[in-house]
Amino acid sequence: MPKLLPLLEHVVKKPIWDCRMCGQCVLHSTGMTCPMTCPKTLRNGPCGGVRPDGNCEVVPEMPCVWVKAHDRSQHMPLIPKKWRDEFNHLRPPVNNALQGESSWINLINGKDQQTPAGWVPGEERHEH
Amino acid sequence: MSTEPSNNDSHSINVFEELCLSRARPVMTAELRSFDGENLAVVEKELTELTPYIDGINITDNPAAHAHASNTAMAIAVKTLGGNPIMQIVCRDKNRLAIQADLVGAGMFGVENFCALTGDDVTAGDEKEARRVFDLDGPQLVSVMTGISQGSYLSGRKLKSEPHMFIGAVENPTAPPLDYRVDRALKKVDAGAKFIQLQICYQPEKLEHFIRGCVLNGVAERAALLPTVVFTKSARPLGFMDTSVPGISVPKAVIDRVANSEDQAEESYQLVKEQVIYALGLPGVAGIHFSDFRHDGSLQRMLQELGLGPKGHDRQPKEDKNAYSH
Structure with a gap:
C-alpha cells in the first residue's frame, strides 16, 4: 500500500496538474495550480521577472505559473474562501x-505540516 | 531617532537603518559595481567617491546570473573599508545551508544590512547550463534572515549570539500580476523586511499604483520603500534593459526621447532627475536607490542639485517626515 499510493497519486495528479510529487501538496491554496511547475519552484508567489504579457521569465512561451495561480485562486468557482485567503x-x-512520497499520506500523518524548528512563520493575515 | 536593541556591544550606529526607521530625511542607497579580480584599492576609491552621498551601498550577488567576486567577500571588504554594505542575497545559486553560512559569516564581520532577492534565472546569464538552486524563495529567505537575527538557524540550532541585522527585500511594481505585488510586498514585511528596494520602473503610473497600495495595506509605514533609478549615458542601454533584463520594460517613448535628443547623456540624466523628483514626491516613498551604468559623477551631481548631498551639509528633512515614521 505505501508504494501503491504514490503511484496512484501520480497517475491522477500528473495529467491534471503536471504534479511533481513534492510530497507536500499546496494546490488548494494556489488556485489549483502547482507551484513546483514554476521553473524556479517558487512557493510564495511570482518573481519579479514576469514578462509584461504575463508569461514566464525563464520559458517565454509559457504563462507564468503564479499569474495563473493568482487569477484562479481569486476567480475559480467552488474554491472555499478559506483556501482563497x-x-x-x-x-x-x-x-x-518528502520528494516522491504521497502527499495524501503526508496530509493524514501531518508530515506535510512539519516545519524546521527554527522556521519563523510570517504574521498570518486573514483579510481579503 | 530610534535604535533597535543589539546584543553586540561593538554595534555602531547604522545610518541606513536609522533613516529607514526614523524617515528623518530621504534615504539614499546606491549599487556598488561588480568586481572581477581587481585590487581592493580600486574598490576603496570607488567607495570613497560614493560614501559621502549615500547611506548604504548595495553589494550585488552575481547580478543577471553572471559570476563576479562574491557578495559575502565584497560586503566584508566594504565594511572593512568603512562603508555601510547592504548585502544582497539571491536564491538562485546556493541552498539554505550555504546562504545561512554567508549570513552568519558576514555578520561576524559587522555586516548588518541584508536584502533578500529571488534572483534572475540562470538563463539570463552567460552560464545558462548552470544548475538553478532556488532551495528557498524570496519571502522564505526573509524569514530565514529573521530567524538568524533572533539567534537561530533554520534547523533550530542556536547561534552563540544574536547578530544585529537589518533585513529587507525587493519588489517589482511593474511585473504582473500588478494588483498582487502589494500583497507580495506585505508577505515579505510580515516575514521581517524593514526596507524594500523596488525594481527600476519607467512607468510612473505603475509606481504610483504600487506605492498607493503599499500605503493602504501598511507596507509603506512598516518598511522603507526605495524606488530604483538607473543612470545611463545614452538610449542604447535603455533599449537593452527593455529587451534583455528580466522584469524591466522601457516604453518606446522614453527610449525615443533620449535617442532623438541632441545630447543623449544630458537627456538621460534629466530623465533620471525627473524620476527622482517624482518618486520623492509620492507619499510613502522613503528614499531612492541608484543604479549607475555611467560612473561619471552623475549621482553626486544630482544629489547636489537636489540639495540632498553630500551628507552633513545641505540635506534637508522631508516636509512630511512624520507621515510614515514609527
Whole structure:
C-alpha cells in the first residue's frame, strides 16, 4: 500500500496538474495550480521577472505559473474562501526529504505540516 | 531617532537603518559595481567617491546570473573599508545551508544590512547550463534572515549570539500580476523586511499604483520603500534593459526621447532627475536607490542639485517626515 499510493497519486495528479510529487501538496491554496511547475519552484508567489504579457521569465512561451495561480485562486468557482485567503500565507521551504512520497499520506500523518524548528512563520493575515 | 536593541556591544550606529526607521530625511542607497579580480584599492576609491552621498551601498550577488567576486567577500571588504554594505542575497545559486553560512559569516564581520532577492534565472546569464538552486524563495529567505537575527538557524540550532541585522527585500511594481505585488510586498514585511528596494520602473503610473497600495495595506509605514533609478549615458542601454533584463520594460517613448535628443547623456540624466523628483514626491516613498551604468559623477551631481548631498551639509528633512515614521 505505501508504494501503491504514490503511484496512484501520480497517475491522477500528473495529467491534471503536471504534479511533481513534492510530497507536500499546496494546490488548494494556489488556485489549483502547482507551484513546483514554476521553473524556479517558487512557493510564495511570482518573481519579479514576469514578462509584461504575463508569461514566464525563464520559458517565454509559457504563462507564468503564479499569474495563473493568482487569477484562479481569486476567480475559480467552488474554491472555499478559506483556501482563497491562504494564497497570501507564507509557505515554508520545501522539505526535500518528502520528494516522491504521497502527499495524501503526508496530509493524514501531518508530515506535510512539519516545519524546521527554527522556521519563523510570517504574521498570518486573514483579510481579503 | 530610534535604535533597535543589539546584543553586540561593538554595534555602531547604522545610518541606513536609522533613516529607514526614523524617515528623518530621504534615504539614499546606491549599487556598488561588480568586481572581477581587481585590487581592493580600486574598490576603496570607488567607495570613497560614493560614501559621502549615500547611506548604504548595495553589494550585488552575481547580478543577471553572471559570476563576479562574491557578495559575502565584497560586503566584508566594504565594511572593512568603512562603508555601510547592504548585502544582497539571491536564491538562485546556493541552498539554505550555504546562504545561512554567508549570513552568519558576514555578520561576524559587522555586516548588518541584508536584502533578500529571488534572483534572475540562470538563463539570463552567460552560464545558462548552470544548475538553478532556488532551495528557498524570496519571502522564505526573509524569514530565514529573521530567524538568524533572533539567534537561530533554520534547523533550530542556536547561534552563540544574536547578530544585529537589518533585513529587507525587493519588489517589482511593474511585473504582473500588478494588483498582487502589494500583497507580495506585505508577505515579505510580515516575514521581517524593514526596507524594500523596488525594481527600476519607467512607468510612473505603475509606481504610483504600487506605492498607493503599499500605503493602504501598511507596507509603506512598516518598511522603507526605495524606488530604483538607473543612470545611463545614452538610449542604447535603455533599449537593452527593455529587451534583455528580466522584469524591466522601457516604453518606446522614453527610449525615443533620449535617442532623438541632441545630447543623449544630458537627456538621460534629466530623465533620471525627473524620476527622482517624482518618486520623492509620492507619499510613502522613503528614499531612492541608484543604479549607475555611467560612473561619471552623475549621482553626486544630482544629489547636489537636489540639495540632498553630500551628507552633513545641505540635506534637508522631508516636509512630511512624520507621515510614515514609527
